[in-house]
Amino acid sequence: RKEVEQDPGPFNVPEGATVAFNCTYSNSASQSFFWYRQDCRKEPKLLMSVYSSGNEDGRFTAQLNRASQYISLLIRDSKLSDSATYLCVVNDGRGSTLGRLYFGRGTQLTVWP
Amino acid sequence: NAGVTQTPKFQVLKTGQSMTLQCAQDMNHNSMYWYRQDPGMGLRLIYYSASEGTTDKGEVPNGYNVSRLNKREFSLRLESAAPSQTSVYFCASSVEHTALYGYTFGSGTRLTVV
Numbered sequence: 094r095k096e097v098e099q100d101p102g103p104f105n106v107p108e109g110a111t112v113a114f115n116c117t118y119s120n121s122a123s124q125s126f127f128w129y130r131q132d133c134r135k136e137p138k139l140l141m142s143v144y145s146s147g148n149e150d151g152r153f154t155a156q157l158n159r160a161s162q163y164i165s166l167l168i169r170d171s172k173l174s175d176s177a178t179y180l181c182v183v184n185d186g187r188g189s190t191l192g193r194l195y196f197g198r199g200t201q202l203t204v205w206p
Numbered sequence: 207n208a209g210v211t212q213t214p215k216f217q218v219l220k221t222g223q224s225m226t227l228q229c230a231q232d233m234n235h236n237s238m239y240w241y242r243q244d245p246g247m248g249l250r251l252i253y254y255s256a257s258e259g260t261t262d263k264g265e266v267p268n269g270y271n272v273s274r275l276n277k278r279e280f281s282l283r284l285e286s287a288a289p290s291q292t293s294v295y296f297c298a299s300s301v302e303h304t305a306l307y308g309y310t311f312g313s314g315t316r317l318t319v320v
Contacts, residue, residue, distance in 0.1 A: 125306045136296055136311035137249070180249075184305045193239070193264075194305045198248035 096120060099181045099197035106204055110171045114200045116164045116181030126157055128166045129180040131199065137180055140166075171204045178202070208232050212297050212312035219287040219319045227282040227315050229297030237300045238280035239309065240264075240272060242293040249296070255280055256303035287319045 099116045106112050118126075126143035141148065143155040143164055154167040164181055181197035210231045219225055231238065239254040241264075251264030253272040261272050269291060271283045280299075284291060294316050298309040 124304070125308070127308050129308075136313050137309075138311070139308050142308065182308070193251060193254060193303075194300075194309055196249040198246070 096185070096195035097181050097183055097197040100200050101198065103201040103203060106171055106202070108171055108173060108204055108206055110204075111167065111169050112171055112202060113168075114166045114179055114181070114202075116166075116197055118162050118164065118181075118183045118195070120183065120185055120195075121159075121162060123183040123185065125184040125194075126155075126164055127182040127194075128153075128155060128164075129182055129196070131178045131180060133177075137196075140179070168202075171202075173204050173206060176202055176204045210297055210299055210310050210312035212295075212315050214315060215313065216316050217318070219284075219317065221288060221319060223287050224283065224285050225287065226284075227295055227297075227317075228279070229281065229312055230279045231297075231299040231310070232278065233299060233301075233310065234277070235299035235301055235310070236277070237303045237305070238274065239298045239300075240270075240280070240282045241296045241298065242266065242291075243296060243314075244293050252282065252295075284317075287317075289319045291317065292319045293317060 128140040129137040130140040131137040143157045147156045152169045156165045178199040178201045180199045213228045236257050240252040241249045255261045255274040258277045273281045297312040
């Protein structure tokens with residue numbers, strides 16, 4: 094079983110649309126959760142951290158459900174510049190032992206005019 | 207600019223050649239990582255270094271070696287390149303080994319082995 098599973102996409106939406114991505118993770122001990130954005134032929138960049146209470150950053154809203162081990166990202170009023178691959182990321186929660194992040198395979202979003 | 211610097215950005219190797227990918231960070235991070243990214247496979251961890259002086263294997267270490275030269279630098283070596291190692295390689299760093307605050311990535315090295 095993979096550590097992080099994501100909707101594979103692709104999602105193709107018009108400008109102004111609202112789009113949601115979902116992700117599940119397998120390790121109940123995971124402590125940190127993120128959404129990364131990766132543009133074509135570029136490195137992944139941190140979009141936002143995800144907190145238990147949910148958090149918002151402009152048009153982006155992230156939610157975490159620890160009981161269901163489920164993470165979501167909502168993008169409102171999509172822009173052409175939102176076109177990218179979105180990676181769901183969790184840490185392995187091993188605390189003081191060697192830790193690392195696990196990356197989902199990503200969901201590709203294309204916003205068209 | 208502060209961040210993670212990888213060199214080279216592009217490389218073409220012949221099968222059997224060796225090379226070292228360089229990575230340096232100037233953010234005083236303790237932990238560093240090497241990933242490869244292939245179409246449809248996502249990011250796969252090759253090796254990581256939780257702190258200066260330690261290194262550990264990730265998911266796909268075969269064919270690679272690493273050196274944590276100092277706190278700033280973490281290199282990846284291909285001793286005898288194979289076509290299966292054609293990929294995009296990303297170096298990343300994090301403040302500490304639990305990665306509670308995420309990673310910062312370098313811009314990548316595109317490697318082709320012919």
